[in-house]
Amino acid sequence: MATPARSGPAGVGRNPEFPLQSAPGASQEEIRRQNLGAVLRYVHLHGPTSRAELTSRLGLNRSTIGALAAELTASGLVTEEVPTTARRAGRPSLVVSPRSDRVYANALSIDADRLRAARVGLGGRILDLREVVRPGGMSAIDAVGPLADLVRDMERAVAPDTLLVGGAVAVTDTTRDSDGRIRIASVDESLGAAMDAEFAPGPGFVTGDLADIAGLAEHIRGVAADVDDLIYLHGDVGISAGIIVAGRLVMGHQGHSGKVGHMVVNPNGLPCGCGSRGCWETEVGEAALLRHAGRDPGDRAAVTEVLAAAADGDPRAREAVEQVADWLGFGVGNLVNVVNPDAVVFGGSLRDVFIAGADVVRRRLDTMPLPVSREHLRLQPAALDENAVLIGAAELAFDKLLADPLNVGVAGQLGCAGSA
Numbered sequence: 001m002a003t004p005a006r007s008g009p010a011g012v013g014r015n016p017e018f019p020l021q022s023a024p025g026a027s028q029e030e031i032r033r034q035n036l037g038a039v040l041r042y043v044h045l046h047g048p049t050s051r052a053e054l055t056s057r058l059g060l061n062r063s064t065i066g067a068l069a070a071e072l073t074a075s076g077l078v079t080e081e082v083p084t085t086a087r088r089a090g091r092p093s094l095v096v097s098p099r100s101d102r103v104y105a106n107a108l109s110i111d112a113d114r115l116r117a118a119r120v121g122l123g124g125r126i127l128d129l130r131e132v133v134r135p136g137g138m139s140a141i142d143a144v145g146p147l148a149d150l151v152r153d154m155e156r157a158v159a160p161d162t163l164l165v166g167g168a169v170a171v172t173d174t175t176r177d178s179d180g181r182i183r184i185a186s187v188d189e190s191l192g193a194a195m196d197a198e199f200a201p202g203p204g205f206v207t208g209d210l211a212d213i214a215g216l217a218e219h220i221r222g223v224a225a226d227v228d229d230l231i232y233l234h235g236d237v238g239i240s241a242g243i244i245v246a247g248r249l250v251m252g253h254q255g256h257s258g259k260v261g262h263m264v265v266n267p268n269g270l271p272c273g274c275g276s277r278g279c280w281e282t283e284v285g286e287a288a289l290l291r292h293a294g295r296d297p298g299d300r301a302a303v304t305e306v307l308a309a310a311a312d313g314d315p316r317a318r319e320a321v322e323q324v325a326d327w328l329g330f331g332v333g334n335l336v337n338v339v340n341p342d343a344v345v346f347g348g349s350l351r352d353v354f355i356a357g358a359d360v361v362r363r364r365l366d367t368m369p370l371p372v373s374r375e376h377l378r379l380q381p382a383a384l385d386e387n388a389v390l391i392g393a394a395e396l397a398f399d400k401l402l403a404d405p406l407n408v409g410v411a412g413q414l415g416c417a418g419s420a
């Protein structure tokens with residue numbers, strides 16, 4: 001991964017309701033900018049919000065909120081409107097809404113088998129979405145050209161007075177060779193720079209691991225928005241994790257933590273694409289499910305069929321789901337002893353495996369981890385759909401704007417909109 005940019009964005013969106021606090025010695029100007037960011041972040045996460053609610057949620061006084069909202073409106077980042085249904089007598093509180101149609105980020109995803117590009121508006125709304133197949137053997141760096149084509153294609157449909165605030169690329173660590181063999185992607189430090197070069201002098205791209213970014217999305221807008229310690233497990237052709245501790249992504253050296261698919265759980269097991277043997281993903285990955293069900297392990301489309309057959313009571317499919325679910329619980333049991341999260345969230349193809357085999361997974365979790373690790377633990381399917389990673393990538397790209405709206409917003413007014 002090139003420049004994992006998550007030291008800043010990790011935890012964006014958590015507890016925006018708390019009363020604002022400024023560092024001792026912060027100037028009036030710094031405080032004003034922080035407060036502008038807080039108001040913009042609130043409506044970005046919660047959608048249209050009245051000035052009155054912003055006042056109570058952010059712990060600022062009414063006139064301050066009024067001035068901040070007016071300033072954000074003047075910079076084109078939000079709109080303020082009289083609510084259509086004013087419930088009380090007297091002058092209604094204006095409703096502040098993010099300008100999703102005008103302010104957006106380019107969110108890209110290099111998945112195992114496809115390349116996706118979306119324009120995501122402020123507020124987290126997907127405005128446009130394109131995808132193409134990622135051919136077997138295509139490296140992440142070779143994906144830059146096709147992704148740039150998708151972005152340019154989208155940009156052609158963009159109105160002239162829009163503001164592009166930045167871009168982010170999520171990259172899976174597991175790819176498929178042209179012969180169908182699963183392979184662990186080598187680190188490609190130049191991906192971010194290559195994207196930046198394609199779109200110079202645009203606002204630039206940050207890059208990150210796909211599971212980290214999808215986990216961040218669940219933490220900001222999904223099923224784990226209320227907790228600060230979680231493990232997000234992502235299944236595609238491999239298994240990877242986004243681990244968030246105390247509201248921040250665990251990064252590791254150069255951002256390569258979370259490779260939980262390569263925990264060895266079965267030393268006598270099958271060889272893994274990483275060169276080791278008996279890795280967790282050889283027991284819980286899509287290929288394992290297909291193998292147990294007697295299907296071609298390379299036929300990803302058959303995963304849905306096996307899960308559907310299991311739901312219909314097909315004994316072999318059910319047995320395959322139970323075997324995989326048992327290994328899934330086994331690995332999660334170990335992980336929760338290490339991380340002690342409040343929630344484990346299952347995403348990608350693991351979402352469906354978890355739903356199909358939840359009782360088996362829970363049986364493991366009821367006994368394996370220490371009581372202090374399991375008593376409070378929630379196991380949950382991801383709430384966001386397959387676009388979670390695009391939503392999460394957009395959050396990375398929006399982070400700079402939300403930290404200092406005036407800076408980015410005003411730059412956009414001066415003509416930095418558009419990238420291609």
Ligand SMILES: [Zn+2]
Pocket residue numbers: 261262272273274275276277279
């Ligand atoms: Zn492995």
